[in-house]
Amino acid sequence: MKKDGIVYTVIFTFIVSFVFVGILAGVNSVTAEQTARNQKLAFQRAVLNALHIKYKDNQEIFDLYQRDIKKSSRSTGNVVLYEYTNENEIFYIKEFSGQALWGTVTGVLVVDQEVDRIVGLDIISHNETPGLGGRIDEAWYKNQFDGELLSPEGKISVGPGGSGDTDHQNHKVDGITGASRTSSLMGIMINAQLDIFKSMLKGGSK
Amino acid sequence: MSEKSPALIAKENIWVNNPVMVQILGICSALxxxxxxxxxxxxxxxVVFVTGFTNLTVSLMKNLIPRRVRMIIQTLLIAFYVIIVDILLRAFLPEVSRSLGPYVGLIITNCIIMGRAEAFAQSNGALISFWDGITSGVGYMLVLMTVAAVRELMGFGTLMGITIMPQGYMAWTIMLTPPSAFFILGIIIWMAKSFMMKGEKAK
Structure with a gap:
């Protein structure tokens, strides 16, 4: 067969693609379980972080999550809520994702049962610039949301860049210096999540 | 077959003909x-891993690859190795995979890899091609690490996450954004070039 002939070229390209894609599919399915476990762990860790539950290692994350976090009966077909009960108070947990400046941010948001306060926030993944928008994953930024009282409309607002707003009664968080787009998009994302929480948790009871 | 010795190849790829500083390739990721x-x-x-193995594979297959589809085959091989890296990172180093985000996938578009496959592996033996790929990758790595060291030190005040700058150091926000890499890379190329030219004059 002529090496530069069309038949050889087509067959060769086909075989090469077939073999290499086959190997990739193999490697992918061998590691799929491990990858799924990592993703599950990342989610569970974020839930515990947002609830401020302490843990020592991955095994403890798994155990605590299994023991304390339940899927909420307020979940609907489209939106899954989880709940955590501590001293008769129920906290509602939701995974969220939304568009920030460079890509999708996924995280976990926790609110109290009246949807008056944010309990905590943790980020699972983001593609923001390290050192700028990427600072949404830093403790000072996330701690601003801990116990933050919502405005009468049930919202938070994002102030100018700063080093963290420690007043948790003013329904305001500081943005990140040099990353105002990421900061304001995070605000929009969280307010949208708060709306979902409100419609699911307050809608029926009032 | 190439007449070049492994030592000469290493010297060319890391210094004299460095892919970033001299050939100005792989700039996107450098920024x-x-x-x-x-x-x-x-x-x-x-990148070192992908360049090495792409070169090795292209060299092993070079007599089988029809000329008119050779670039497509090279791209396929590059993509293959990059996806392997991506899958392995996701499974075994999830934290790293998370912080690199889409950049791993972007290795596919790094011109150095295809450049070496086309310029070297297509016409040289397997082992020497592997070596050429590895050293090209190392040449790229050394320049990028230098740029990163300057940027991290001035942008965060740290090196490898360890605080170096004294307390109260005001981080330079511009160092965290891609434009700063332009300046730093430019300065590095300028310094390296003047150093190389000095060497040539002395000869």
Whole structure:
């Protein structure tokens, strides 16, 4: 067969693609379980972080999550809520994702049962610039949301860049210096999540 | 077959004919991924791995590849190795995979890899091609690590996450954004070039 002939070229390209894609599919399915476990762990860790539950290692994350976090009966077909009960108070947990400046941010948001306060926030993944928008994953930024009282409309607002707003009664968080787009998009994302929480948790009871 | 010795190839790829400083290849990632040392190290290790194995595979297959589809085959091989790196990172180093985000996938578009496959592996033996790929990757890595060291030190005040700058150091925000890599890379190329030219004059 002529090496530069069309038949050889087509067959060769086909075989090469077939073999290499086959190997990739193999490697992918061998590691799929491990990858799924990592993703599950990342989610569970974020839930515990947002609830401020302490843990020592991955095994403890798994155990605590299994023991304390339940899927909420307020979940609907489209939106899954989880709940955590501590001293008769129920906290509602939701995974969220939304568009920030460079890509999708996924995280976990926790609110109290009246949807008056944010309990905590943790980020699972983001593609923001390290050192700028990427600072949404830093403790000072996330701690601003801990116990933050919502405005009468049930919202938070994002102030100018700063080093963290420690007043948790003013329904305001500081943005990140040099990353105002990421900061304001995070605000929009969280307010949208708060709306979902409100419609699911307050809608029926009032 | 090439007449060049392994030592000469290494010297060319790392210094005299460095892919970033002299050939100005791989600039996209040099700007995008160099603001922390740890991310840069892992991404460039990925490039070293992919360049080495792509060269090896292209060289082994070179007599079978029809000329008119050789670039498509090279791209396929590059993509193959990059996806392997991506899958392995996701499974075994999820934290790293998370902080690199889409940059691993972007290794596919790194011109150095295809450049070496086309310029070297197509016409040389397997082992020497592998060596050429590895040293080209190392040449790329050394330049990027230098850029990253400057950016991390000035942008965060740290090196490999360890605080170096005294307390109260005002971080330079511009160092965290890609434009700063332009300046730093430009300065590095300028310094390296003047150093090389001095060497040539002395001869």
């Amino acid at each position: 995008a991924v160099t603001n922390t040392l740890s991310n840069t190290l892992i991404m460039t290790l990925g």
